[in-house]
Amino acid sequence: xxxxxxxxxxxxxxxxxxxxxxxxxxxxxxxxxxxxxxxxxxxxxxxxxxxxxxxxxxxxxxxxxxxxxxxxxxxxxxxxxxxxxxxxxxxxxxxxxxxxxxxxxxxxxxxxxxxxxxxxxxxxxxxxxxxxxxxxxxxxxxx
Amino acid sequence: xxxxxxxxxxxxxxxxxxxxxxxxxxxxxxxxxxxxxxxxxxxxxxxxxxxxxxxxxxxxxxxxxxxxxxxxxxxxxxxxxxxxxxxxxxxxxxxxxxxxxxxxxxxxxxxxxxxxxxxxxxxxxxxxxxxxxxxxxxxxxxxxxxxxxxxxxxxxxxxxxxxxxxxxxxxxxxxxxxxxxxxxxxxxxxxxxxxxxxxxxxxxxxxxxxxxxxxxxxxxxxxxxxxxxxxxxxxxxxxxxxxxxxxxxxxxxxxxxxxxxxxxxxxxxxxxxxxxxxxxxxxxxxxxxxxxxxxxxxxxxxxxxxxxxxxxxxxxxxxxxxxxxxxxxxxxxxxxxxxxxxxxxxxxxxxxxxxxxxxxxxxxxxxxxxxxxxxxxxxxxxxxxxxxxxxxxxxxxxxxxxxxxxxxxxxxxxxxxxxxxxxxxxxxxxxx
Numbered sequence: 322x323x324x325x326x327x328x329x330x331x332x333x334x335x336x337x338x339x340x341x342x343x344x345x346x347x348x349x350x351x352x353x354x355x356x357x358x359x360x361x362x363x364x365x366x367x368x369x370x371x372x373x374x375x376x377x378x379x380x381x382x383x384x385x386x387x388x389x390x391x392x393x394x395x396x397x398x399x400x401x402x403x404x405x406x407x408x409x410x411x412x413x414x415x416x417x418x419x420x421x422x423x424x425x426x427x428x429x430x431x432x433x434x435x436x437x438x439x440x441x442x443x444x445x446x447x448x449x450x451x452x453x454x455x456x457x458x459x460x461x462x463x464x
Numbered sequence: 465x466x467x468x469x470x471x472x473x474x475x476x477x478x479x480x481x482x483x484x485x486x487x488x489x490x491x492x493x494x495x496x497x498x499x500x501x502x503x504x505x506x507x508x509x510x511x512x513x514x515x516x517x518x519x520x521x522x523x524x525x526x527x528x529x530x531x532x533x534x535x536x537x538x539x540x541x542x543x544x545x546x547x548x549x550x551x552x553x554x555x556x557x558x559x560x561x562x563x564x565x566x567x568x569x570x571x572x573x574x575x576x577x578x579x580x581x582x583x584x585x586x587x588x589x590x591x592x593x594x595x596x597x598x599x600x601x602x603x604x605x606x607x608x609x610x611x612x613x614x615x616x617x618x619x620x621x622x623x624x625x626x627x628x629x630x631x632x633x634x635x636x637x638x639x640x641x642x643x644x645x646x647x648x649x650x651x652x653x654x655x656x657x658x659x660x661x662x663x664x665x666x667x668x669x670x671x672x673x674x675x676x677x678x679x680x681x682x683x684x685x686x687x688x689x690x691x692x693x694x695x696x697x698x699x700x701x702x703x704x705x706x707x708x709x710x711x712x713x714x715x716x717x718x719x720x721x722x723x724x725x726x727x728x729x730x731x732x733x734x735x736x737x738x739x740x741x742x743x744x745x746x747x748x749x750x751x752x753x754x755x756x757x758x759x760x761x762x763x764x765x766x767x768x769x770x771x772x773x774x775x776x777x778x779x780x781x782x783x784x785x786x787x788x789x790x791x792x793x794x795x796x797x798x799x800x801x802x803x804x805x806x807x808x809x810x811x812x813x814x815x816x817x818x819x820x821x822x823x824x825x826x827x828x829x830x831x832x833x834x835x836x837x838x839x840x841x842x843x844x845x846x847x848x849x850x851x852x853x854x855x856x857x858x859x860x861x862x863x864x865x866x867x868x869x870x871x872x873x874x875x876x877x878x879x880x881x882x883x884x885x886x887x888x889x890x891x892x893x894x895x896x
Binding site: 435 | 478
């Protein structure tokens, strides 16, 4: 089973984290990542840069509207993720609880779809299309 | 199963290896350490529903196990000087020291020690390093729980009887002993990748467990190219899982797999692991060559794009490193794909003459395939029928018998080329 650990922050927790020496956060996160790697459960993970560097695409209107960050007041800002592979949900819970996050931060944990979830759609045209597109890409890369 | 039991099992999977390893280093005996750890787990099951899971669950388990050890030694009057010293040291500790990573490495080497048989090595490794329960192991290997328990008990007794030290091997033995650990991990993987028994063709649970063990080992021995290479090999092979079985569970061979269903992220991880192995500049060993072959398949957009010439070369190199007849057979399959079946048949016949793979379905299955491609249908039918009688996996048998049927129909209708049976190679060996 694969789980995505989604780090969510609020304005307060981001402010609070700025009061902690960055080195300290780096060390705590580094140690946590290392423990995931050493246990052989880490598949991938990334932290995200300041929201001010990002933008939002809004699909409310006919044409999508792109707005630069910051987003104004944030309650649930997506700040980074890990993808881990575990044998059980409980194991994912245990790893999530060990994440070194402070008050105001939350981890939302979601199961990542596996191929086996789509078994009945094997012949779906998009699954087939994806194959064709990849071949196109491969050909381009070769030339 | 109660929520607490599930939570304790999860904690055990995460902490178990480190707990057992730290105890084994202290008492110098893996069997005793494992027994103590299990007693601590029993205490956890009794206490955690009330108290909740302690923040440092690993240290909690280790402390409880140590207390049990001291009690046990006192009860059995075994407090000789050595144990007295250990007990004194423990009683003076105010908090549980962090276990060393090297303890887990010692654990791996001990669980895969050459005094143990294959089955014992596999069971013990999954039990003490993987943190699996005997029930989980029994389910994975389709045997009764009592069988697994006996295997583990015997393994622990054997280690004790042989006075196997809880240590990493000497520099002189290091390479051989590491190879043994790798082969145990890969054996667990292949049992999942092409189940030799039962009616399931792919056992993802076992394969994933082996991958996790491989990643753990790579973390512990980052300077060992073959460890990274084994991880790469397993990642490449596991990337095909979704495409290897049809909806009804029957195997889909390499030429017929829908490559869109190969797991690209996993192939990327395979590429990274093989690059890590190569970056150590010590040349490619057994697993690195196998991983490079698996990579050739992984990067080919279509079966027809496979770089068979390169695969032939890689198999030739591999053939010089190992006397394994399956490698020679795979080399023959690759030659048949690169230069045609006529070039490969003498290589396979040489293996038959040498009686290289007695009682294995692989040889007749490949030979049958080649004969079919050469249009020698009658001989092909006889070989494939032999192969079907020898194969242990029911799914695999079905594939072979289907080929036989197609050939028979083809012969009856005047030998018209039957697409599938005339085949594109990819029989059994290079077939997954």
